[in-house]
Amino acid sequence: MSEAIKKFMFVNTKAPYGTVYALESLEVVLITAAFDQDVSLVFCDDGVFQISNNQNTEASGMKNFSNAYKALGDYDINKLYVEKESLEERGLTLDNIMDLTYEDDDWAEKPSIKLVTRAELADLMDDQDLVISS
Amino acid sequence: MAMLHTVNKSPFERNSLNSCLTKSKEGSSILLIEDAVVGALKGTIVADKLSAAIANKNVYVLGSDLNTRGFTEADILDGIKTVDYAGFVDLVAEHSNVQSWL
Amino acid sequence: MKFTLLINEGPYQHQASDTAYQFAKAALEKGHEIYRVFFYNDGVNNATRLAIPPQDDRNITENWAALAKEHELDMVVCIAAAQRRGMLDADEAGRQGKDADNIHPAFHISGLGQLVEGAIQADRLITFGD
Numbered sequence: 063m064s065e066a067i068k069k070f071m072f073v074n075t076k077a078p079y080g081t082v083y084a085l086e087s088l089e090v091v092l093i094t095a096a097f098d099q100d101v102s103l104v105f106c107d108d109g110v111f112q113i114s115n116n117q118n119t120e121a122s123g124m125k126n127f128s129n130a131y132k133a134l135g136d137y138d139i140n141k142l143y144v145e146k147e148s149l150e151e152r153g154l155t156l157d158n159i160m161d162l163t164y165e166d167d168d169w170a171e172k173p174s175i176k177l178v179t180r181a182e183l184a185d186l187m188d189d190q191d192l193v194i195s196s
Numbered sequence: 197m198a199m200l201h202t203v204n205k206s207p208f209e210r211n212s213l214n215s216c217l218t219k220s221k222e223g224s225s226i227l228l229i230e231d232a233v234v235g236a237l238k239g240t241i242v243a244d245k246l247s248a249a250i251a252n253k254n255v256y257v258l259g260s261d262l263n264t265r266g267f268t269e270a271d272i273l274d275g276i277k278t279v280d281y282a283g284f285v286d287l288v289a290e291h292s293n294v295q296s297w298l
Numbered sequence: 299m300k301f302t303l304l305i306n307e308g309p310y311q312h313q314a315s316d317t318a319y320q321f322a323k324a325a326l327e328k329g330h331e332i333y334r335v336f337f338y339n340d341g342v343n344n345a346t347r348l349a350i351p352p353q354d355d356r357n358i359t360e361n362w363a364a365l366a367k368e369h370e371l372d373m374v375v376c377i378a379a380a381q382r383r384g385m386l387d388a389d390e391a392g393r394q395g396k397d398a399d400n401i402h403p404a405f406h407i408s409g410l411g412q413l414v415e416g417a418i419q420a421d422r423l424i425t426f427g428d
Contacts, residue, residue, distance in 0.1 A: 281324035
């Protein structure tokens with residue numbers, strides 16, 4: 063393991079299931095956290111569909127990996143930014159999005175998801191060492 | 197140092213150029229590669245958006261990808277600079293980080 | 299400067315691997331270091347030793363192999379992505395009880411940790427994908 067800590071931001075722009083990018087990106091996110099890096103995730107454009115509620119893959123035969131997002135908090139990944147405009151453009155609100163949480167140092171349950179505007183997102187990206195989008 | 201953004205998809209097919217334009221900051225740079233180079237052409241439906249971006253961002257196009265698709269520097273919007281692969285490498289080195297809008 | 303390259307698409311279907319190759323060549327010519335080239339998603343298919351492109355076309359895998367040989371590049375194929383897509387080296391084929399292997403010797407298979415480590419060690423990570 064390296065002593066250097068870098069700020070990794072994973073920008074998810076694609077819907078899940080139609081392509082494998084969302085699933086395989088999540089695997090990179092988990093490994094990056096295992097390297098004790100500063101990890102944050104962005105859900106924008108069709109990426110917001112990755113964390114939509116009530117995903118049911120029973121009849122499609124696809125592997126349902128939506129529960130993996132719920133486990134992110136256990137890996138200390140608790141900076142999940144959802145772009146407000148992307149939700150609005152798709153007729154969605156936070157009610158359509160999974161309730162993702164983490165436990166803080168006092169074991170209090172806190173929300174991991176933060177709604178941000180497009181302009182705020184631009185600032186957040188600008189502040190990273192690495193921005194990896196898929 | 198500012199960020200470098202790369203876009204590789206035609207704006208007539210995908211939304212990634214638009215995402216990049218709306219989520220990149222003033223003073224940052226945008227490099228169009230692969231199919232995205234057609235976004236740099238004059239007279240297209242995205243020309244106004246790109247011209248607006250040129251006012252406060254640096255916009256580049258990978259010349260070899262432009263030539264590959266049958267176009268030259270003469271066909272692209274004023275204010276967009278053409279680079280070769282060595283120029284692509286320089287842009288990566290000169291900016292603080294690189295975001296590929298996929 | 300040290301660069302790590304991430305290639306997320308297979309050969310021929312997308313230009314991503316070609317762009318990454320031209321970038322790597324230009325970077326090396328300018329005296330930069332390519333710390334690692336990491337192949338992920340369908341990008342693992344760039345490592346097949348069995349592709350037979352038409353003679354008048356470029357051979358992407360052999361191009362990478364030649365560049366790697368000349369500059370001692372570390373070309374890593376993600377093991378999880380490779381296994382999912384039937385890309386195996388001889389060792390892995392043996393372990394998994396498969397009767398064939400298809401990874402070109404210029405590439406080696408390893409974990410995703412190699413991508414993260416490459417991103418940490420390099421000055422820049424550049425992603426080539428779809």
